[in-house]
Amino acid sequence: MTEKTTNSYELLAIFAGSLRESEFKKELERLETELARIAKILNKVVWASRPLAYKIDGEMTGNYFVTHFEAEGKEINKLDNSLRLDPKIIRHLICKTPKNYKWREYTEEDLEHDFTKLDRTEAAVEPRFVKKGTAAAKRPAAATTKKIEKKIEPQADAGEIDKQLDDILADL
């Protein structure tokens, strides 16, 4: 019964965008040390000054800190409370990761929330979802866009058209 059962979790914390760089680094170090005390950090990433999809506490930008860690379940409640009371953190989200979770770093394009920039021609499902060794993985990526080739008919000369018209009229 003394065995500790750990689960893997993911934490996303948004620091206010109005914080100075030095202040943000200081706050980040403090959070990391607090987290390292109760958990084993596996991966982490910082997205500095990203635009938010909507206003939070009057802030239009935020400094994101995302980390993947292993910890005991009872420690998560304490961490959640401490994050909620932190005035420098405007929003946070802790969630349990699925069984076959693989850490991946996202690019700016992946995180773009502006719908007007959506390219509907690209494949709906990325190849990273595909299990290795399956038939879908072996299949080459399907062409997303088909080029529409217009058939251009050769234009007849104006003189020929006049002649044809004259012939038709003469028959009448």
Place this chain on the structure above:
Amino acid sequence: MVKNSSVRKLCKFCAAHAEFIDYKDVRILRRYINLDGKIQPRKYSGVCLKHQRMLSNAIKKARIAALVPFVRDAVL
């Protein structure tokens, strides 16, 4: 009289053997959100029930994380 043949759409996540949908992958999520910020019904997207549940959970998490807007024109 010709009967209307209903063509069943295929779930793209099933075709790709997707095991989970990450809430941070906005590139995938925004495909299933309309311009009002609402989750697209699976009737139109063709996503199966299992993946629709995963997708809606991921979209709801992404909304909390301010990665995706709750409603249209949230940013002025």
